[in-house]
Amino acid sequence: MSSPEPFASGRDADVYSIDDDWVLRRYRNGHPVRDEAEYMKWVGRHGYPVPAVGRVDGPDMVIQRLTGPTLAAAAVAGDIGPVELGELHADLHRRLHAIPAPSGAEDRVIMHGDLHPENVMLTADGPVVIDWRNAEEGPPAFDVAMTAIIFAQVALDPAYAELSPLLREALTSYLVHSIDPRPQLPAALARRGNNVTLTKEELALLPQQDQLIRSML
Ligand SMILES: Nc1ncnc2c1ncn2[C@@H]1O[C@H](COP(=O)(O)OP(=O)(O)O)[C@@H](O)[C@H]1O
Ligand SMILES: [Mg+2]
Known part of the structure; x- marks a missing residue:
């Protein structure tokens, strides 16, 4: 399960730790992630460097944990x-x-x-x-x-x-x-x-x- 405190936040989303391999990204305003998840999977299938996408549910997306600076x-x-x-x-x-x-x-x-x-x-x-x-x-x-x-x-x-x-x-x-x-x-x-x-x-x-x-x- 995700911990209650996000370990990172941007303008729109909070990111919570799940485990060593996965994080949960959640839009604070409830914006649905379905469309962007589809684009991510499409470009990923074409060899583009994006995090792998797991479960998608409303404003929540489980994505591959990345390690490194922006x-x-x-x-x-x-x-x-x-x-x-x-x-x-x-x-x-x-x-x-x-x-x-x-x-x-x-x-x-x-x-x-x-x-x-x-x-x-x-x-x-x-x-x-x-x-x-x-x-x-x-x-x-x-x-x-x-x-x-x-x-x-x-x-x-x-x-x-x-x-x-x-x-x-x-x-x-x-x-x-x-x-x-x-x-x-x-x-x-x-x-x-x-x-x-x-x-x-x-x-x-x-x-x-x-x-x-x-x-x-
Ligand atoms: N897959 C990931 N693994 C680890 N950290 C992430 C991941 N995705 C996002 N983050 C962290 O969360 C921050 C905000 O993420 P981002 O997707 O850009 O949301 P926003 O829409 O709020 O800008 C990033 O700068 C990064 O520090
Ligand atoms: Mg951002």
Whole structure:
């Protein structure tokens, strides 16, 4: 059984220990996990690095326990450099977007929708992508635009001023190694504008994020 206290928490989910191999991830707001669990299983079957999925029930998902820091923690600790951070995200997106869409649509891929350094864990077997809440089918450039916006958001946030040089270098490296996000940048910015978990201050930075990304392309 899970212990009563989560050992990790993100913006939306709490993660509880079950045993050495499995954890329970639970949405605090009751959001159902069925769709993201299906995407995780699909990409896992195609060799993509995701935690194995066990029982799924409402907002609860039993998933394989991963050991290692997030890429964010590894980057802040200086264990991975900004250029490598950008390359890793570009590579994870390239590999994800090479997987056929479950619907069979040829112009669509599975988009993670929220690929950033807090959602990748660096395990002994390499980087593993977590937090598939925003996964859906769509154009790969939209997924790339979302990641670029998230890097730019932190790079421009005065609350994280000390991380700005690292994030700018990582974003440059990410964009150099990715497909051009510009065709989907307006749609991705509009989507970020509708994100209820962003603060008013974060929302006000969207036009500058757009500018920063375009200045790097
Ligand atoms: N499979 C896992 N094994 C171990 N820790 C995990 C696992 N999945 C998530 N975590 C921990 O929980 C945190 C939040 O998980 P995440 O899925 O990103 O939820 P959120 O939607 O709240 O951001 C991660 O940063 C990580 O520390
Ligand atoms: Mg997360």
